[in-house]
Amino acid sequence: MQARDVGLTQTEYAAICRLMGREPNELELGLFGALWSEHCSYKNSRALLKRLPHEGPYVVAGPGGNAGVVRVSDDWEVAFKIESHNHPSYVEPVQGAATGVGGILRDIIAMGAQPIAVADLLRFGTDSQSVRLRQGVVKGIGQYGNAIGIPTVTGDVAYSETYAQNPLVNVLAVGLRRPEHAMTANTARPGHLLVLVGQRTGRDGIHGASLLASQDFQGSEHDTLRPTVQVGDPFLGKLLMDMTLTAVERGWVAALQDLGAAGLTSAVAELCDSSGVGANLWLDRVPLRQRQLSSYDIMLSETQERMLMAVEPERWPDVRALADHYEILATVIGEVTEGEMIQIWWDSTVQGTVSAHWLVRGCPRRDVSEEWWRALRHRPTEAPPVITTIPSLRALVLDVLAHPDVRDRSFIYQQYDSTIQTRTVWGPDHDVAVLRLHDTRVGLVLSVFGTGQWASLDPYAGAAAAVVLAASRLAALGAEPLGLTDGINAGNPDKEESFRQMASAVAGVQDAAEALRIPVTGGNVSLHNETDGQPIWPTVMIGALGRLDDATKPVPDCVGAQGHTLYLVNPGPLHWGGSVAERVVEGASPYPLGDLGHHQRALEAMTQFVRRGLAQAVRAIGRGGLATALARMLLGAPPSLGMAILLSESTESEKLLRLFNEGPAQWVVAVAPEVVDDAVGYWQAVGIELRYLGEVTQSGRLEVDERVHWTRAELLTAWRQPG
Amino acid sequence: MAQFHATVVVTLKPDILDPAGDATAQVLRQMGYLVDDVRMGKHIQLTLEAESVSEAEAAVRQMTESLLANPVMETYTVRVDAS
Amino acid sequence: MNIAVVTFPGSNCDDDTVRALHALGASVIRLWYRDRDLGGIDGVILPGGFSYGDYLRGGALAAQAPVMEPLRHAVRERALPVLGICNGFQILTEAKLLPGALRPNRQGTFLSTWQHLRVTRASSLFWGLREGEYLRLPIAHGEGAYYLPPGQLASLFDRGQAWLQYVSFDGQLTAAANPNGSVANLAGVIAGSVAALMPHPERAMDAALGSADGVRLLTAWLEGIRRRSRDASS
Known part of the structure; x- marks a missing residue:
């Protein structure tokens, strides 16, 4: 066996020989191949990710563990993290996606937390094979x-040809734990079993980690990946x-680690490295499903549904x-x-000896210069798009919905x-x-959002906007942001352009998270999303978690009564770059991101506005723009209600740019007549624009400028397209 | 064209975990049966038009490869009979 | 009065069910599927979930569990009230304690949504739940299409065993209101002291979560047991 058989370069092989002071045997080489893979080592991304802000008032555990943890109350902590299972889902969609869910749930369990929610963030192609992939x-x-009994409570899905051979399956899981049941992998001590x-x-x-998740696909390679x-x-x-959570509650587990990518190798190495200990492993005792598994197979098998516990010998009978x-x-x-050495035994023979430290931290990692990193922010200024052929507003609203x-x-x-x-x-x-927590009014808000075409044109701005948008939805409920998790999906990092796209996306997340003062407590990077040399759009999946003091009464996201006034908060520039409407009409242009500091002030102001009880309904503008936000605020309202909107823009082209702009940190709010003065005064005082949009009526339809209207049935039929 | 009946039996490859088979075996053993192993599969019956048995069999194999089975983790057998 | 909630390997609505019963002030005993002692128990709930992963057929493997033997005996000997919810319904049909079977949903996929229901037939098992009353409860199942062999439907209705039916939001018994292809829109059936339904009353205990109609249904069941034991002792 050679270095390339386990996915390693000659340079990496030389580094291994240097660390070991000798050549590794086949087993040892396999362990390095798995843990030095992109998927396990983050060799191309770690230097970038370490620049993300990790500190915050609610952070209990940041990146590095199995999942980030934030504090919700004195009694509860929340573990949450996103994970990708892109390549496995392309090879076998049902099992690939299922094991993706199982894997992220075990990450949460490994923190001693009971999983309470799952979210799925998906990207597919637009051909018929993609439909089958999606169904699977x-x-x-x-x-x-x-x-397993964990609710899937929210999600995000979008489509583009770019994902046809590389669907994205990112799954986020959330778990709850009592502070006294906190679990980590770094508390194993010599003598533990x-x-x-x-x-x-x-x-x-x-080789799931080293080959499937860490290399590009060649069209014909399917066959060799079968096992x-x-x-x-x-x-x-x-x-x-x-069983695991019961053992944790009873205090029987000294340290805990799930088995995921690279199986036992990764679990033991992570546990030993983070605890600063070594281990003896007796492979002849590992229960097997098939006979004739080699030491190599046992160490690298990615059989699901396994956990590794460090247990004090006197607790073993209880466990x-x-x-x-x-x-x-x-x-x-x-x-x-x-010490730090892991010795692998079969009966009384040593099969291999490696340091946990080498496996986990020894991999040569790519770094970038500060100058290069800063330069990622310099982007060409784009002229605002000119709409050459003005489409019909009536048709476009329905087409976008x-x-x-x-x-x-x-x-x-x-x-x-x-x-x-x-x-x-x-x-x-x-x-x-x-989500409410049992026996208390305190609850959680989970907001997930992934980038689309904007990030393909400008990964930095698209990624930053995704963070702002996810946070805008927390602000719409007056929720206190606790933390973020990010899933970065990109192409082959060995290609300069793909690497730069990935780095730009991370830079966008960094700048937005810093501006918004929300820590990133963990995340995932999936690279090599390329087939036959075609990379995907760089795609950033964001999960933002917030706290509500009273989760039983969220501020509605639909209008509730006639006579309420509708406003647009913090209107963006007249621009529809990167929007769905632009894609429908004529191509693609990047949108101006705007000033992140200003977005932060708008978010803070919206959060306080909602907490003061001044909003009857709020909806953050997202995919589909203002027009979609209005339609959805109406579709969830009592059927008798309607909306009369009067746009302040003068030309038809400007009206379209207003209605379909998808820029972040914009909201539609409905205000009851008796608090209109307070609301207007509030936004004047905070210095954020509040623009009049119209009124909630009894017409049962959406009307714009007293000239175009859509019945509720028309909007509903468009929005409820099958499949 | 003539009508043919085809039977496709899809089974998991030997090395692939079969949770359903394992759980079923466990309960059968609990009930007192001396069962070593259970493997679950799918039995699919099709009726189709073709010129000949060999053409029908080729068509069914193609359907199986592309849809009925996932060759990544399953194997299959095909039997074709004239109506 | 003691209510037992049975946990099979793979049950996942047992905690929700216990929480709902506690909210109604019931005294709950948790049973593991290997338990064989039903002494002192006045009613049993078989909760929802994926017992044995729903492998083979939903409920089929759990129907062979050790706890089902004393349960069957208690139903026969002392008409022990049993309520099956979702997977519990499947287990009870597989155990032949209820007629019929639950087949995969007509659309071939799992379905999780809110559903309106009508009480087709009042029963002394559910004291105070009147015929024609409406309920709004969540459903979440992949194998929920109630099936009866041809010719048995009329007698199910004649014997008063057709208990709950899916209806539209305005209370109409229509084909469009049938979420899964159940025969005659049936969502719940009763046979003797055994009742079961596919929807989840234990998830509808609070208007903040969408509906409190589960309170009505479970309260009625508990009240039915209370009155039964009072009548028996008087």
Whole structure:
């Protein structure tokens, strides 16, 4: 076996020999191949990610662990993180997506948290094969989430040819824990037993991390990747989750790590490295599903539904009895030792010896100069687009509502259980999920948003705008932002253009998160999203988590009564760059991002506005622009209500740019007559523009400028396109 | 053209985990049956038009490769009979 | 009065069900699927979930669980009230404690949504839940299409076993209101002391979460048990 067989370069091989002072044997080389893969080592992205802001008043645990953790109240902490399963979902959509859900749930469990919610952020192509892929992915997400009993409460989906051979399947999970049940991987001590719990190890997904997730696809390579498919078992996953969390609650687990990419190798190396210890591993004791698995197979198998616990020897009988109760396997497969060396044994023979430190931190990583990093912000100034042929406003509103990126997602989310665990105040039929915690009014808001075409034209601005937009939705509920998780998806980092796109996206997330003062507590990077040399649009998936003091009464996102006045808060420039409408009409141009400091002030002002109870309804403008926000505020209202909108723009072209602008940090608010003066005074005082839009009427239809109108049925038919 | 009946049996490859089979085996053992292993599969019956048995079989194999089975994790057998 | 909630491997609505019962002031005993002692228990709920992963057929493997033997006995000997919710419904049909079967949804996919229901037939098992009353409850299932062999539907209605039906938001019994292809829009059936429904009353305990109609349904079931034990002891 050679370096390239495990996905390593000659330079990396030389680095391994230097670290070890000798050549690695085949087993050792395999371990390096897995942990030095892009997927495990973040060798091309770590230097960029470390620039993201990680500190905040609510942060309990930032990046580096299995998931970020923030404090919600004195009694509750929340673990949350996004993870990608893009390549596996292309190879086998149902199992790829299902194991993606299972994997991120185990990350949350490894923090000692009970998973309470899942969100899916998906990108597909537009051809018929993509339809089948989507059906499989949605089935897989539902199959796992529904069966293990974690509600899928919100999501994001969009389409472009760019994803035809590289669909994106990013899954975000949220979990709750009591502070006293906090778990990490860095508390293993010499003398602890290493206990492997869950599924028997089989020949699943060997090289999943190093080859499947860390290299580009060549069209014909499908065949050689066959043995890397993993099958998820949510039934066993549920038993493993319950058993693990019970053991944590009872104080029987000293340190905890899930088995994900690179299986046992990664789990043991992470546990040892973060705890500053070594280990003896006895591979002959690992329960196997098939005979004739080699040490190499056992160390690198990505069999799902397994957890690794460090347990004090006197606790082992309790842990074993608990596993027996749940009828799952728990086996002592090693012990924690002094030092940092991991010794791999089969009976009484040493198969390999490596340092956890080398595996986890030894990989040569790419860094960039400060100058290069700063220069990513310098972007060409674009002239505002000129609409050459003015389309019909009447038709365009309906076309945008019916666009696959905008239309009702219920054909997807109705396949997900969204009400189990009885916390879902707002589910996937809203732009954000609102979850209450049991036995308290305090709750969570989960806002997810992924970039689209804007980020393909300008990854920096598109990524920054996604952060602002996700946060705008928290502000619309007056929620206190707790933290962000980011999923970066891009092409082959060895190509300068793809690397630059990825770095620009990270820079955009950094600047927006810093301006908004929301820490990034963890995230995921998926590179090599290329097939036959064609990279995807750089795509950033953002999950923003907020706290509500009273989650049982969120401010509505639809209008509620006749006579309320509608306003547009913080109107963006007359520009529709990167918007769905622009795609529908004539191509693509980047949108001016605007000043992030100004966006921050607008968000803060909106948060306080809502908390003061001055808004009857609020909706953040997002995909589809103002026109879509208005239509959706009406579609969820009592059927008798209508809207009469009077745009202040003078030309037809300006009206279109206003109605379909998708710039971040803009909101539609409905204000009751008795507080109109207070509301107007408030926005004057904070120095953010509040522009009159119109009134809520009894007409049952949406009217613009007393000249164009749409009945409720027309809007609904357009928005509820099947599939 | 003549009518043919085809039967496709799709099974998981031997190395692929079969959670449904495992859970079913576990309950059968609990019920007292001496079961070592259970593997689940799909049994698909089709009726189709073709010129000959061999043409029908080729068509069914193509359908199976492209839709009925996922060759990444499943194997299959095809049987074709004239009506 | 003690209500037992049975957890099978893979049950996932057991915690929600226990929480709902506690909210109604019921005394709850949790049973594991291997338990065989139903002594001192006045009513049993088989909660929703994916017992044994729904592998083979929903409910089929759980119907063979050790706890089902004493349960079957108690139903036969002392007409023990049993309520099956979702997967619990599937388990009860697989255990032949209820007629019919639950087949995969007509559309072939899992369906999670809010659904309006009508009480087709009042029952002493649900004290105070009147015929013609409407409920709004969530459903979340992949195998919820109630099926009866041809010719058995009329007698199900004749015997008063057709309990709940899916209706439209304005209370009409229409084909469009049928979410999953159930025969005669049936969402719940009763046989003797055993009742079951596909919707989830335990998730509809608070208007803030969309509906409090589950309170009515579960209160009626608990009240039915209370009156039954009072009548038995008087």
